[in-house]
Amino acid sequence: xxxxxxxxxxxxxxxxxxxxxxxxxxxxxxxxxxxxxxxxxxxxxxxxxxxxxxxxxxxxxxxxxxxxxxxxxxxxxxxxxxxxxxxxxxxxxxxxxxxxxxxxxxxxxxxxxxxxxxxxxxxxxxxxxxxxxxxxxxxxxxxxxxxxxxxxxxxxxxxxxxxxxxxxxxxxxxxxxxxxxxxxxxxxxxxxxxxxxxxxxxxxxxxxxxxxxxxxxxxxxxxxxxxxxxxxxxxxxxxxxxxxxxxxxxxxxxxxxxxxxxxxxxxxxxxxxxxxxxxxxxxxxxxxxxxxxxxxxxxxxxxxxxxxxxxxxxxxxxxxxxxxxxxxxxxxxxxxxxxxxxxxxxxxxxxxxxxxxxxxxxxxxxxxxxxxxxxxxxxxxxxxxxxxxxxxxxxxxxxxxxxxxxxxxxxxxxxxxxxxxxxxxxxxxxxxxxxxxxxxxxxxxxxxxxxxxxxxxxxxxxxxxxxxxxx
Numbered sequence: 066x067x068x069x070x071x072x073x074x075x076x077x078x079x080x081x082x083x084x085x086x087x088x089x090x091x092x093x094x095x096x097x098x099x100x101x102x103x104x105x106x107x108x109x110x111x112x113x114x115x116x117x118x119x120x121x122x123x124x125x126x127x128x129x130x131x132x133x134x135x136x137x138x139x140x141x142x143x144x145x146x147x148x149x150x151x152x153x154x155x156x157x158x159x160x161x162x163x164x165x166x167x168x169x170x171x172x173x174x175x176x177x178x179x180x181x182x183x184x185x186x187x188x189x190x191x192x193x194x195x196x197x198x199x200x201x202x203x204x205x206x207x208x209x210x211x212x213x214x215x216x217x218x219x220x221x222x223x224x225x226x227x228x229x230x231x232x233x234x235x236x237x238x239x240x241x242x243x244x245x246x247x248x249x250x251x252x253x254x255x256x257x258x259x260x261x262x263x264x265x266x267x268x269x270x271x272x273x274x275x276x277x278x279x280x281x282x283x284x285x286x287x288x289x290x291x292x293x294x295x296x297x298x299x300x301x302x303x304x305x306x307x308x309x310x311x312x313x314x315x316x317x318x319x320x321x322x323x324x325x326x327x328x329x330x331x332x333x334x335x336x337x338x339x340x341x342x343x344x345x346x347x348x349x350x351x352x353x354x355x356x357x358x359x360x361x362x363x364x365x366x367x368x369x370x371x372x373x374x375x376x377x378x379x380x381x382x383x384x385x386x387x388x389x390x391x392x393x394x395x396x397x398x399x400x401x402x403x404x405x406x407x408x409x410x411x412x413x414x415x416x417x418x419x420x421x422x423x424x425x426x427x428x429x430x431x432x433x434x435x436x437x438x439x440x441x442x443x444x445x446x447x448x449x450x451x452x453x454x455x456x457x458x459x460x461x462x463x464x465x466x467x468x469x470x471x472x473x474x475x476x477x478x479x480x481x482x483x484x485x486x487x488x489x490x491x492x493x494x495x496x497x498x499x500x501x502x503x504x505x506x507x508x509x510x511x512x513x514x515x516x517x518x519x520x521x522x523x524x525x526x527x528x529x530x531x532x533x534x535x536x
Contacts, residue, residue: 363499
């Protein structure tokens with residue numbers, strides 16, 4: 066199978082990056098692509114029949130295998146720890162963090178093509194990896210970048226729909242409205258209405274997904290410029306890659322900010338399928354709603370304070386620390402402020418995670434970026450102090466399974482340093498990034514013929530009666 070030609074893949078990986086043996090074990094199944102074939106869809110067309118057969122055979126042989134027991138705690142606790150969803154593009158390990166098609170973030174930084182030597186990975190490269198399970202060549206990434214540029218056109222009525230909202234509307238409200246406006250051009254909806262065979266569902270889903278990924282930076286940058294820059298819109302620049310062009314349309318053209326946007330989009334793109342936005346996108350799409358409808362629903366989940374809105378809350382909280390205690394706050398003062406926050410019934414934003422049990426590697430790579438580009442920034446130094454102060458306090462409380470920082474603990478400080486200071490907008494950046502992961506999985510949902518999602522719900526009375534009988 067194309068996903069598992071291990072010997073060829075391993076030799077090519079070694080010759081390409083000179084990786085040490087400890088990396089080869091985790092990526093031996095990957096293939097470096099030949100630059101002679103630059104079309105992403107043609108690769109999918111070859112891969113899909115193989116994966117369809119793989120799934121069919123696996124289900125026939127192992128469909129009755131039990132994956133674990135469901136407890137009352139799981140039912141009442143947000144289904145935590147309950148295995149119940151197929152998500153091909155990434156897998157989250159409680160200790161190692163996220164792996165994109167088997168690759169950790171440091172491995173992606175080493176293997177995926179970059180815009181410059183030793184630079185951050187290009188989001189287009191990660192998109193290729195998510196869809197195919199293969200590490201692309203630079204030529205393939207450049208071709209994909211050009212394809213996305215060719216798709217990046219937004220009808221005027223989308224902007225008019227956004228303009229109909231009060232300018233004071235939350236940026237995520239305006240962004241989701243824009244995505245719903247894009248739905249008018251859904252290729253999947255048109256094909257379904259014409260009676261397309263279900264074996265071909267993935268093809269218009271691919272078209273919608275690629276169009277959506279290409280267009281959301283334009284919609285997102287329009288929202289930003291409308292709210293914060295007096296409506297002065299910056300056109301796209303087709304000479305730039307996906308991340309750099311998004312940065313440009315927002316109004317930030319420094320090479321460092323472009324590198325940050327490439328890193329930001331890459332590491333925020335996917336985080337397996339159980340989080341609110343990813344699960345929502347999958348759930349809605351399981352009803353054969355098109356990618357626009359599904360992604361818009363996902364964005365509304367992302368906008369919640371317990372999910373994507375947290376990156377906004379982190380910077381606001383850090384700035385409140387500075388306002389009350391000054392930039393040169395000592396660790397003892399910081400401890401007092403943390404306890405003050407906790408004792409008021411609030412949480413310290415940016416710490417803890419529903420699955421992870423160690424420091425989020427997405428936090429770590431952002432910290433490394435800060436050490437490289439802004440080591441003396443006062444807010445970065447404050448974030449570093451928080452890394453030392455907060456985990457012991459949360460551990461002392463005894464109520465937190467993971468006291469370590471997550472991705473949100475760092476991203477806002479980086480954006481703030483390069484001039485993107487509007488914290489209310491940060492979740493939109495998260496949303497643009499998440500389009501890569503959600504849409505990649507939606508394509509595979511349709512290719513594999515995954516069914517309508519319909520778990521069983523019960524009442525509290527049912528649980529009480531069941532437990533009485535069980536005991």
